[in-house]
Amino acid sequence: MKIKEKKLEKEIMMKKPQRKSDSGYKIDLVTMDGEGSFPCPKCGMTISPEDETEENYKILDTKVINEELVELVIACAKCGSTIILTGFQGIDA
Ligand SMILES: [Zn+2]
16 A cells, blocks of 8 residues: 555654653563563663662653652653653552
8 A cells, every 4th residue: 555655764764862751661560470561662771760869861751640650751861762651550569
């Protein structure tokens, strides 16, 4: 299907890396092993949300529902990618 391919191509070209929150990489922490750390989807640097020094990432936004953190939007300190973290409910505090 030629038309479909063309449309997809256009969508990819229109993609801008530094748009607002919903254009970042999405990571569901439930699917991650270990203590909630994960590699940056772009540069591969290990990011640990538990790390309170924020040396490897910067918090851009948080979404809290019923006093529970449901979404954390961070930026990788190395490559600047926006990463949206979900799945906090599955982690025992
Ligand atoms: Zn990165």
